[in-house]
Amino acid sequence: MSGMEAILFVVFSDYINKQIPSRQRATILSFQSMFFSIMMITFFPAVGAISEYRGFKTAFAVIAVLALMLISISTFLMLRGKGVEKKTEQSG
Structure with missing residues (x-):
């Protein structure tokens, strides 16, 4: 799964760089970074709670x-x- 995620990160970055004009690209990439941080802030405690109560296999x-x-x-x-x-x- 981690390998697939790493590949998709590169694919999405390339897609954004090709499709979005440079004026807007910095804003989108900043939002992507901020959203990633927010997801990790909620994701890590949730996974910790699941693993504590249900086990690592379930998490x-x-x-x-x-x-x-x-x-x-x-x-x-x-x-x-x-x-x-x-x-x-x-x-067209």
Whole structure:
């Protein structure tokens, strides 16, 4: 899962750099960094609580399920955006 996350981080960064004008890119990357920090502030204590009450196996299973859900949603949104771009190019 960590390897997949590392690959996706590079893919998303490249996607943002190619799609977003440089004027807006810094704001988006700053927001991405801030959102990551906020997620970690809530994520670490939640995983600690799950592992304390249910065990590490359950905590890691929860992490895997959440990661798969987030990756699926991100992939769906990116692919849907590509479909809209292709339709716009074909009609224009």
